[in-house]
Amino acid sequence: MNVKAQKKKGPPDSPSKSRILIVGPNRLQNELLAGFLEKETGLPCTFSSELDEEAIGTESPCTRMILFDCRGTGLEQLWAMIESGPTLDPAGCRIALFNLDPDTGMEKEIMDRGIHGIFYMGEPVDMFPRGVKAMLDGEMWYSRKALSKRIMExxxxxxxxxxxxxxxxxxxxxxxxxxxxxxxxxxxxxxxxxxxxxxxxxxxxxxxxxxxxxxxxxxxxxxxxx
Structure with a gap:
């Protein structure tokens, strides 16, 4: 079960002006996920192996959700990719990780870096559109277990x-x-x-x-x- 935070102030992004981007090296998996998310959310969804200007795009619809694939990519490598890539507006672009190993114990660092949500490795695929829609609506997407662990520190x-x-x-x-x-x-x-x-x-x-x-x-x- 995921715990959702209250919506932030300000109007939600218009669905017609939003786009989802999947970033990661697993082309076949991400192509299938992109097709599934596009069908379930009604938003255009693309995928890329790198986070760059071409992947982000500069024309409408704007990229409002970026999903980073953690499989085969260490978190340090992921942070370096985000920091060296195009400047992202945290207020306008939601960032989430997927295929995260639930045993990594890195939730605290992930939250502290401003990541909006996590999808763990092996999580049911129908959780993706629910989580994406929630994050695009200004909410966070973390499991109750992850939040409880963070709070108990x-x-x-x-x-x-x-x-x-x-x-x-x-x-x-x-x-x-x-x-x-x-x-x-x-x-x-x-x-x-x-x-x-x-x-x-x-x-x-x-x-x-x-x-x-x-x-x-x-x-x-x-x-x-x-």
Missing amino acids: PGKGSTASIAAANILTSREKEILIGIASGASNEDIAQELSISPHTVRTHIYNIYKKINTSNRLQAMLWVAKYL
Whole structure:
């Protein structure tokens, strides 16, 4: 099960102006995946062995989703490809990894680098269009297990942790812990015996105080400071 973050502010990309790009060396696999995604999402989907200007394209429809194939490509090699390739606008172009070995234990680094989602090796193919649509809609696509592992890591620096925690009220901390555990607004409301509307108000105030805009960022804040 994947945990989705709340949508970011701003209108979603127009489907008619979006394009999906698959980058990786496995031509046959990626050609089949491109055809499947194009059929299921209704968006044009292309594939390339390299991330370059030609692959990204400069004309409409714009590339709004890039899927990097991790099979046969180490993460360090992948980071080098992204950093040396064309400049990507993180606000306008979603980036995800697929064929990631679930035993690598690299989710923390992947999240910290701003990658929007992960599809693990052997994951059912019908998860791809669901995840792609969610990410194009401004959401994140990570498994609950990956998020839980990230959140359970101890925070850094006791002084900074105390200072950060002090900006929140006791009730806001309770709600933030609920968010970090993957609970919905309705679940949090029931647990704390308050209305969902009150929960939404608290979450709005929490986001302003800790300078975040979605549930995933709030989860990472908890992992660092609480």
